[in-house]
Amino acid sequence: MRLYIPENLDVDQLMYDNPPNFKKYGCKRDKLLYIIHLINALPLYNKDLMFDGFVPLNSKLLQDKISNYREYIDYLLLDLKIIETDGQYIPGFKSKGYRLVDEYNTAITSTAVTDFTFYRKLKVERNNREASVKHLDYLTKWFNDKLEIDINYVNEFLAQEFELKDNNEQLKDYDRSRKKFKEPISQLNHAKISAEKISREEYYLLHDDNVYRFHSNLTNMRSVIRNAVTYDGQKLISIDIKNSQPYLSTILLSRSFWIEQKNEPNAPKELSITFDKPKKSLFSSFNNINDNIYKVSGRINDRLNISHIKIHDTDSYIMLGDIDKALMSSEFSQYINLVVSGTLYEFLEQQFSLRLGETFANRKEVKTAVFQVLFTDNRFLGQEDAKPKKMFKEMFPYVYEVFRQLKRKDKTLLPRLLQSIESYLMINVIAKRISEEYPDAPIFTIHDSISTTEEYVDVVEAIMKEELSKAIGHAPKLAREVWCKSNMVKHLETLKEKAKVVA
Template identity: 65%
Template sequence: MRIYIPENLDIFELTHNNPPTFKPYKLDKLCYILNLINAIPLMDKDIQGEDFIPINAKKLQDKIQNYKQYLDYLELDLKIIESDNHYVVGEKSKGYRLIEKYRTPVKPFQVVDFTFRKKLKVEKNCKQESVKHLDFATKWFNDKLQIDYDYVNAFLREEHLLKMQDRSLWEYDRIRKKQKHPTNQMIHAQMSAQRLKCKDYNLMLDDNVYRLHTNLTNMPSRIRNAITYDGQKLYSLDIKNSQPYISTVLLSRDFWIEQKNEPNTPNALSISFREPQSRKSLSFNKLNDINNKILNISHIKIHSNDNYIMLGEIPQSLIDNEFQHYIDLVVSGKLYEFLEQAFQKELCIHLKDRKEVKAAVFQVLFTANQFKGQVEAAPKRVFEKMFKEVYDVFAKIKSKDKTLLPRLLQSIESHLMINVIAKRIAEEYPNAPIYTIHDSITTTEEYVDAVEQIMIEELSKAIGHPPKIAREVWCKSNMVKHLETLKKKTKAVA
């Protein structure tokens, strides 16, 4: 069982010179806590920009009963970690970080204690069980999947050096409204590369939106360029503007009319635009007339807590001109350009790049309805003005829970990419390596055309409109270009 600790940390010498005064004590457990500080952000990108990483006390206690003594030993005696000393019961766990000296790339550490290994193995087995039925998508994590680890290490160190020399190169976290620290980014990237190099595969299907999380989904896209399969280059096929694209299916009445007798959908979310008594009046023929090719809510597996949400009555026909305008812009790939012009006209602001426009669209999709009144919600109000009926549908879905819309979109994405597209690829091209990375699929050059065609066919049938697919080859030249771009920006500022 392998965990990871800072590469410049001699934990044996430190603990020998300043031994613990409490029992029971195991070095493996001490290192496991250090591992968590770097490992937790890999599974939760939302906290990668945090200075202090929240560690759930209850989950930690399940593995280390006297965890508080270990934390105090690390913080007060060994002085390896620091705490923000801030927690809110039921809301926020206390945060920890390594002291600056140990914010470095990591090295593997073998857990040898039999009892503790057994506890960690139970957790790993649970993850493996969650993907047991997805062998067609997970079996490609094997010895043929290689990463040029030395090249990645050299790349990350040079990237880090450039950013530390010029703060204007630091990436901006639009959610937390602060810059991302290059050291944290380097550590997370290097750790993800280290795990792939060591064949330490971390595969899990979450039980919230049923996304497949793997070593590739947890890895920064820029270092995926150093990965090959059986010596072959890999090609990624991404759905352009995937969230707005998938959202168009929510504007179809057929999507929301629950189909009865759908097999294998015990946790399907059932949402209706009509009151229950009105839906009962739908004739048998009317239900049978629904185009079975279009994705239906009955096909989507949603967390059981959302087993039934009532949206109420939509006052106008679900398909109208306002919807069509939005759909046309999304399908043509022009939504972001349209909104950029609208923001400039209505708000007299010019967004710097496509990322900022995308962030504004995500604000519309993912923030609570009540947020609309805030000063910074101006883009949300502009979207409502441009697409009133579309906004109303999205707002209705989020009326009781602001997270329902993004979770619904992600669940639809997971269903289509894994259960429909990846499964069909596996059946028709059993020798095609396939890796799903949320809204994209990666394969080798031999199969890239066939995979793209299947993606277009299945998405067109399910959503009702053909997607725009972006094809990109993973190669080291992309990493070289990235560094050259950073150098040019530095010279431009100078």
């Protein structure tokens, strides 16, 4: 077990020059480094922290490992002046955030935990993660010594990328929804941590109890870095669901999804949502579109149902509202057709441009705008930045109303429901079936995609298409991507070209 700290940090010298004066338990070097490590490592598992600058440190989690953690925080903050705080604490909502001061906001290195007692405390957390994935052996077994990463190539790539971005503000990655840039040094460090962990076979495997996603070293890794990963010396090929969240959202427009299947025969319980009547759809001219689009593939009994999905224990079906029996409409079919054809993002990008004058640098920015439409709080509709959301409401008022009703009590319910659907299908249905029919096929799930070797890519794609078609009611658009180092070369070449343009 290793800790990741700034490479220019000589903690022994600092402690020698400014000795700690702890009252009761004393100051342990590894515990001090562990707190610094958390500031570097936690953003790897929560991408939002890459934008916030300050990393919240939960007092309860710290207390479990360091009983006098407050003394360590004060020592780092006030005496050694290695970290600084935002001072923002909201009981039950937000812990105080911390970040390294500029002097130590540098490239990182790793050091081993040498305190055996503290190592055992850290191991408890690892054991809990291992327990969460014990039932997913058909996924976890592939995280072995055959999973490799060219760590030297990655480090060389990261050094070149950092030099380009650090010397040119125009090359920094910008997030439209947060209106913030990612810091190149943070991207460098998080990529180094994720790559080194695979290189050392320090696997982070977790099945979360919120939306039941399977998290691993690969899900936490930047996509461009995955190109340096191989299995048993073979390239991996990912098969992705295009427009995955909109694609999965179409099942929410089907009445059959909301009929809870009971154990007792002939006793379904239908859940319904009461609609506010929206304005006439701009797509009313599409009335001739087949309302029975859900019958294109699979029997009705094969269709995914709310009963299959694990919602967090605090959620109840009644929170999902009541869906009206007049659910199907031509407008639903228009939305579904755009999604199924894989053209929703392109269509909305065109509409954003024509109606709002919005332009996008790449597909990722379009996706961010669509996610704003789907997942922001209902109250966001009144904000100046909500023009794309307002436009979507005008174009698809009934579709918008379904999503609005789902979020009326909790804005996170819609994304959590879609992620739970994704997890159920990808892990419990598709990956499970692959493991049973092709037990020698290496499979690595990355939320809405599965990666495998060239030998098995055709059968994996066929199973994905068949199971998704049955569950959702229509076939998905799938896309393949080969993980190879040439993609990393292209990435650097693109940055160099951009650097020339803005020079």
